Amino acid sequence: MGRKAVSIDTKKGIILLRDTRMFQHEISKKLNVSRHGVRQTIRKFNRLHTTSTKPGAGRHSKVTRRQKRASKLQQLRxxxxxxxxxVRYVQTSLNLNISRQTVSRVLHEFGLVSYVSPRKPKITHQQRCYRLFWSWDLVFYYVQ
Structure with missing residues (x-):
């Protein structure tokens, strides 16, 4: 089972109950929060004097916004x-080692898709009819 985030109201409740000299395991039972969550909330409150979530939490992106725009521009060109x-362009020009999946994700953020378009044009309806007539003529030629 994954971890669930403790809401701001619950964190405030943990701090209020701690100020009333209640033990951590009693707080966790009363508010239905894990002991580790209670301990972590109290430690963070002692360090930062706030219960709010710090902005910028989480893993930093390997690719900057400028590099994302550069790869998008290359795709548009x-x-x-x-x-x-x-990926080869990003490695040589931007000096960045990222996977195909990351490049695909970056393009998807801009609403782009990378696919190799066909180099030859598709056949028209008239060309398709000419091919069918030619093939039927060939079949009847070998039947006779």
């Missing part, structure tokens, strides 16, 4: 680039 080509 040449839409026939594959993900491997974009």
């Amino acid at each position: 040449d839409d026939t680039l594959s993900l491997n080509d974009l």
Whole structure:
């Protein structure tokens, strides 16, 4: 089972109960929060004197916004680039080692998709009809 975040109101309740000299295990039973959560909330309150969540928490992104824009611009310049080509571009130009999945995620943030577009044009309806007539003529030629 994963961890669930303790709400701000619950954290305030933990601090108020601690000020009334209640033990940590009693607080955890009363508020239905783990002992570790109570201990962590009290320790954080003693250090920062606040119960609010600190901004910027979490893992930092390996790719900066500028690098994301550069890879997007490269994709817009040449839409026939594959993900491997974009990864190679990022490694050489931006000096950054990231995976294909990361490049795909960056492009998806901008609403772009990297796929190799076909180099030859698709056949038209008239060309398809000509091919069918030619193939049927060939079939009837070998039947006779």
